[in-house]
Amino acid sequence: MIRTEHLYKSYENVEAIKDLNLFVEPGEIYGFLGPNGAGKTTTIMMILGIIKSTRGKVLIFDKDLYSDYFRIKRKIGVVSEIQYLYEDMTAYEYLSFFCDLYGVKNKEKKIEELLHRVNLYERKDDLLGHYSRGMQQKIGFVRALLMDPELLILDEPVSGLDPTGIRELRDLILEENKLGKTIFMSSHILSEVERISHRVGILNKGRLVAEDTMENIKKKLSSEVEIELEVEDFDVESQKKLESLPFVNSLVREDGKFIVRVKADKDYRNELVNFIASSGGHLNEIRRREMSLEDAFLTITEKNISLFSSEEVVE
């Protein structure tokens, strides 16, 4: 759906984007992550043709944007962090203007249907300048959906919204994805990305340092896994024996629970259950501690790791 090949963007002597090769598959929700200033918006602007790349290629629907500019742009809906609306227009007038601009047929029906979906139909005749941040964001979403695009590009779509607003937009994104739309979403709200993305790409200092499913990124980052055990009648000798098992790296006690660090090459929970049973302990709970996207993100960005080369990024 979107493919960038060796994409570069330089501003004077600063390289904002370096050798970017990302790939967004049709029908997926792709989370595009990166710290502030990593180059996420610059990348989106290059994909949309608003900023020209210094080098490299952007392919959308397997075509160069300028080979069929209008037809390709018609298949893309964009929602930015700030909507920059014409505040002297009502919501209906604004959407009607964009319908005319894009050549949308049956505009009255389309606008009515979309405004109902975002619960703004009753406010359609209010000036956009009087809308709250969340409502403006919804209008941006409606604008992006007017052409019923195949691809939705969302640049920090939930930034600055309250929890209700975030949930409403999340539901909207998921609904659109279920309808077959591909979603490319940049965000710094990691929990949101983790919740809805099929795959993520992490951009750090202008370079794509990871691109995979969450599961695989976590696997690549962890050489060990933490398993939490709540055990009764587990004596010191049994603890020592457990610690000496070949797949166990360490054992510590934390708030009355045992935290066992085991190798990440396979799931060792069955082995642990069997060992505790054979040593006479009573296991009440066993839980694998999952690495969150936030942990993965911080590990990658703070340590300058690239999951493509398994080496630190050389500046």
Added chain:
Amino acid sequence: MNSLAYRWHAIRAIIKREARSSFFGLGLYIAATIACFVASFIFNSYINTVQGNNIMVMTSPLNNPLFYAVIVAALYTAISSSTALSREKDKGTLEILFYGPVDYTSIILAEFLEDLVSFLIIMTLVTLYFVYTAITTNLGFSITYLYTIILAVFLAASMSSFGLWLSSLTTRIRTSVLLFILIMGGFLGIQFLEGYILTLKPENLSLSMIYIMGIVSNVLRIIKWASPFNYLTNGINAVALGSTSLYLENMIGSLIYTVVILTLTVYTLKWKGVKKP
């Protein structure tokens, strides 16, 4: 739909939106009022001159006031167009337009055509005023009035294209206005300087001074082709002199100037970008 159809949709929608904004705004009516006021003032001075000198016959007494009204309307067009793109960039709305199937040519053509629509609205209001003046004073219109109005559209086109080009260079409304004042001031200064040089008598100047004046005069003549004022003043002179060849020459000159400057504007906007600063 093909590219032309997409462009046409975009152009029509933007013109509609901008025209609505102009129609419900004050700028257009203020410009029309100033144009009528200036025309009244000129007309009044003209009548007083006629009366003071006991002149009995006047040809086309409404011409001169009309010329000044055209100058005011064309100036409004230039000022309005010089902020058109920078205002949209400043507000971030230009970037939003480019998220969809809209390109640089569509945006610039739409803004340009909307400027012409605004100019025609002003000229319609001015014409209503002239009709009223003609009825109340019993002074008739001549065919020159129609010639002036037709030529004025071409002159407004060159003013608008120049304003749009200035607007494509900047990202803030204030910078656009300052740049406009600076460049227009420069162009007017050049025209004034050229006029001054022509009044100097060669017999009062040294040889080296004559040589320098010759070079300066030629440089100024080249520079002034870049000024939309040149087409405005030459066009008005052509109508005043009743010279058909000069009239057509100015019309064609304005047209070529407009096309060249609009093309330059497309490339400048591409180069400078549409992102909010």
